[in-house]
Amino acid sequence: MPAVTCSGPHCVTCSDAAVPVTVVSLHGDLLAMVDPGDGEWVEVSVALVDAAVGDVVLVHAGEAIGTAARS
Incomplete structure (x- = not known):
């Protein structure tokens, strides 16, 4: 996997x-x-977190710290 670079106002990692x-x-x-x-x-x-494919999660410093409510 290529190295991750930050290009926007926030970086996922x-x-x-x-x-x-x-x-x-x-x-x-x-x-x-x-x-x-x-x-x-x-x-x-x-x-x-308990995450599934398609879920939206909140990530801070490379760690998912929360999930959005599932419908």
Whole structure:
């Protein structure tokens, strides 16, 4: 996987703010690929949340810290 670079006002992995992203795929090692909306998928930890593919999660410093309500 190529290195992640920050190009917007917030970065999924180094921002001071939690960023909403969509879970694209889950991995058995408590990691997920997420899409922050710019098409540049990023791998983050989902160890602290119960997330499923398609869920919107809040990510801070590479860690999902919350999920949006499921419909």
